[in-house]
Amino acid sequence: MSETGEFILKVNGVSKDYGHFHALDSMSFTVPKGSIYGLVGRNGAGKTTVMRIISGLQEPTSGKVEYGFDHKKLGKVGALVELPSIYSNQSAKENLIYQYINLGLKVDDSIDQILDYVGLGNTGAKKAGRFSLGMRQRLGIAMAMCGNPELLILDEPINGLDPQGIIQIRDLLIKLNQEKGITIIISSHILSELSKLATDFGFVEGGKVVKEIKAASLEDAGGLESLFYCGTPELLIPVLNAHGLKTTFDSETGIIQAKGYYNLTKVVLAANAAGANIARVVTRETDLETYFVNLVGGESHA
Amino acid sequence: MLKLLKFEFRRMFKSVFFWVVAGISFVWPIITALFYRFIFAFTFDGLTIDELFSNNEIKGLTWTIAVSFITTLPKYVALFTCLHLGRDYTDGIIRNKIIAGHSRFKIYGSYMLSQMAASTFFSVIYILSGLLGLTISGIGANVNGGEMFSRFATAIIVFLVMTVAFSVISLIFRKRALPMILCVLIALVSNGAGSVIGMYNTPSKACKDYIEIRHERYEELVDEGVLDDDSVEKLEEQFDKDHYQGTPWKIFHPIYVLSPLGFEGDYGAGGTSFLIDESGSYKDEIDFSSEFAIDGDMDMSDLVMILFSDDLGDDQSHITTKDLKHVDSMHMPFSTLNWIYIGKSLIWMLVIGGWGFIIFRKKNLF
Numbered sequence A: 001m002s003e004t005g006e007f008i009l010k011v012n013g014v015s016k017d018y019g020h021f022h023a024l025d026s027m028s029f030t031v032p033k034g035s036i037y038g039l040v041g042r043n044g045a046g047k048t049t050v051m052r053i054i055s056g057l058q059e060p061t062s063g064k065v066e067y068g069f070d071h072k073k074l075g076k077v078g079a080l081v082e083l084p085s086i087y088s089n090q091s092a093k094e095n096l097i098y099q100y101i102n103l104g105l106k107v108d109d110s111i112d113q114i115l116d117y118v119g120l121g122n123t124g125a126k127k128a129g130r131f132s133l134g135m136r137q138r139l140g141i142a143m144a145m146c147g148n149p150e151l152l153i154l155d156e157p158i159n160g161l162d163p164q165g166i167i168q169i170r171d172l173l174i175k176l177n178q179e180k181g182i183t184i185i186i187s188s189h190i191l192s193e194l195s196k197l198a199t200d201f202g203f204v205e206g207g208k209v210v211k212e213i214k215a216a217s218l219e220d221a222g223g224l225e226s227l228f229y230c231g232t233p234e235l236l237i238p239v240l241n242a243h244g245l246k247t248t249f250d251s252e253t254g255i256i257q258a259k260g261y262y263n264l265t266k267v268v269l270a271a272n273a274a275g276a277n278i279a280r281v282v283t284r285e286t287d288l289e290t291y292f293v294n295l296v297g298g299e300s301h302a
Numbered sequence B: 001m002l003k004l005l006k007f008e009f010r011r012m013f014k015s016v017f018f019w020v021v022a023g024i025s026f027v028w029p030i031i032t033a034l035f036y037r038f039i040f041a042f043t044f045d046g047l048t049i050d051e052l053f054s055n056n057e058i059k060g061l062t063w064t065i066a067v068s069f070i071t072t073l074p075k076y077v078a079l080f081t082c083l084h085l086g087r088d089y090t091d092g093i094i095r096n097k098i099i100a101g102h103s104r105f106k107i108y109g110s111y112m113l114s115q116m117a118a119s120t121f122f123s124v125i126y127i128l129s130g131l132l133g134l135t136i137s138g139i140g141a142n143v144n145g146g147e148m149f150s151r152f153a154t155a156i157i158v159f160l161v162m163t164v165a166f167s168v169i170s171l172i173f174r175k176r177a178l179p180m181i182l183c184v185l186i187a188l189v190s191n192g193a194g195s196v197i198g199m200y201n202t203p204s205k206a207c208k209d210y211i212e213i214r215h216e217r218y219e220e221l222v223d224e225g226v227l228d229d230d231s232v233e234k235l236e237e238q239f240d241k242d243h244y245q246g247t248p249w250k251i252f253h254p255i256y257v258l259s260p261l262g263f264e265g266d267y268g269a270g271g272t273s274f275l276i277d278e279s280g281s282y283k284d285e286i287d288f289s290s291e292f293a294i295d296g297d298m299d300m301s302d303l304v305m306i307l308f309s310d311d312l313g314d315d316q317s318h319i320t321t322k323d324l325k326h327v328d329s330m331h332m333p334f335s336t337l338n339w340i341y342i343g344k345s346l347i348w349m350l351v352i353g354g355w356g357f358i359i360f361r362k363k364n365l366f
Helices: A047-054 A092-103 A110-117 A133-145 A163-180 A191-197 A215-221 A233-242 A264-274 A288-296 B002-013 B016-043 B055-067 B074-090 B093-100 B104-137 B148-172 B177-200 B204-223 B229-238 B247-258 B260-267 B300-307 B334-362
Strands: A007-018 A021-032 A036-041 A062-067 A077-080 A151-155 A183-187 A200-205 A208-214 A223-230 A246-250 A255-259 A278-286 B285-287 B331-333
Touching: A007 A047, A007 A183, A021 A047, A021 A062, A021 A183, A021 A200, A021 A208, A036 A047, A036 A163, A036 A191, A047 A077, A047 A151, A047 A183, A077 A133, A077 B093, A092 A110, A092 A133, A092 B002, A092 B093, A110 A133, A133 A151, A133 A163, A163 A183, A163 A191, A191 A288, A200 A215, A200 A288, A208 A215, A223 A233, A233 A246, A233 A255, A233 A264, A264 A278, A278 A288, B002 B104, B016 B055, B016 B074, B016 B104, B055 B104, B055 B148, B074 B093, B074 B104, B074 B148, B074 B177, B093 B104, B104 B148, B104 B334, B148 B177, B148 B260, B148 B334, B177 B247, B177 B260, B204 B229, B247 B260, B260 B334, B285 B334, B331 B334
Parallel strands: A036 A183, A036 A200, A077 A151, A151 A183
Antiparallel strands: A007 A021, A007 A062, A200 A208, A223 A255, A223 A278, A246 A255, B285 B331
8 A cells, every 4th residue: 555545456366377387376565656566477377468458458257457547548557568558650650649649649749758758759760570579569668658647667678778778767757657657567577677667566376366565674674684793782783773773682602783774884884983893794684586486486487 | 419420521622532432432433434535435436425325324324324323332441431530540539539428329320320331422422423424424424314413313322231230340459550441352252252243143932933934934934835845854854953053042142131231233343344344224113024034135046056056045945034024023123123122222321330339338448
């Protein structure tokens, strides 16, 4: 949920069967309004299937999807599921004109604004078929943006992109979310990128969402963990707390466990000033990938 | 739906292939008309148009050249439909429409209506171009006081059945090559089938009436001493219903009745090639009696030759088409036939289109 408790989408016990194969098994999750919701899961876990169902491309076998807005109004859901759906023999602008007509929008200057917004304003008459993959993805996002959607569904939007392309798409999505208030559901295999982007996560395994967590909570649950070996814990703990770290003290081992990120130099100088003696520091960082592996077990194939 | 139609029409008008087919529709009938003018001018050097063609023959020529879109255009329309609709699959545009919030029914309907509109457009261009071609060739066009336009409208509606079939095939197969092959095959096969099936248009009632009338004629011939009872019995056994309406009729006549495939045969719309053999003619009705009787319009020398030959006079009744002029079952006005073909075509469009929608509704579109 958002801070106000509003949701943009609720997936309630959705199942999808292909013959005997259960692609989704009573999947449930809630996407808060204004969030960037990252779907994390292995190949075949059911991410794409649920995205297809949310975007209306498929019907669930059972269960239902509840929208927190009038999703039947044309253009209120934008999606880029797998490959961008664009006319390869038309220019970027012509593709957007088609999308405007598709949505019943008046064809006006806002098309150029959208093209500028996604960084395709200077492509002129160049056919979309001759675009790089990153340009095609951005055009796909531009198409999905038409009509000011409430919800944008993006399945692997940075797949196959070079680092520059990944950064452009990431910046674009953050801009869309923060400036236009569009809620985004995104899946990606590149978990390091997803962790830089998403405000909420849903971990998908075996056709179910096995865990939902906010990015902030993920940092709490994982993040940077430091073990301070110190002979004077009573002096060091207030210093660590003063630097925003959450601490626990194991009296048996004499080790202080601190969670959170900090500037090591500042902490060491402050500890020295406080008269605390730090013998050794061991750090361990739990990122999204580690969290995912710990959660579902086995190797990460997200 | 209007948004989707606007979308489709914009795409259509920007399609190169659309304008190629429109160009063929415009140029081909003009070339055909000029070709006939050239052939006749070359063959009958020195004769004027009035001397070459009767008014009825000009009507026949007008009809044949203008309506031949029904045999010329299907293969091009098949290719256009497959290429045009196939792109929406390959580029994933159907997905965009669904995600945008359009129902599958509206998407399907917009494809059907836009393709039907395109076919109508091509047909109208072809017809008008045929009339233009005949006019500029000097032969002149005669549309029978405008009555011919109702037959053109019927022909267009019959043609739309094929368009619906092409659209359905394009929408139920994701790959582009297979629908193209299938649709072109359908276009070519239906041309051939159309001319064959049209030959089996004779109603069963006409055959029954003819046999009864011929029996009465035999009785007169027995009274006149021309035939005896034994030969009549043999003739009636030989020329029974199965002689006229045997196995091929039993196979093809139901197809003729149920489908609009007999249009070419009934309306003489099977292309312009037959004009090389004979001048066009334009009739008010189909005369089924020609299936059974000798042509009553023949001159006496021809008639005598046929009566004493082993061909049409085989059954010895010597009944002519004129004798059957007032037998209702032997005639069907084209004004009635127009409605029959319109009705059959609309039903087939609904059946084919409905079947296509059932598949499209559940089709995996990603």
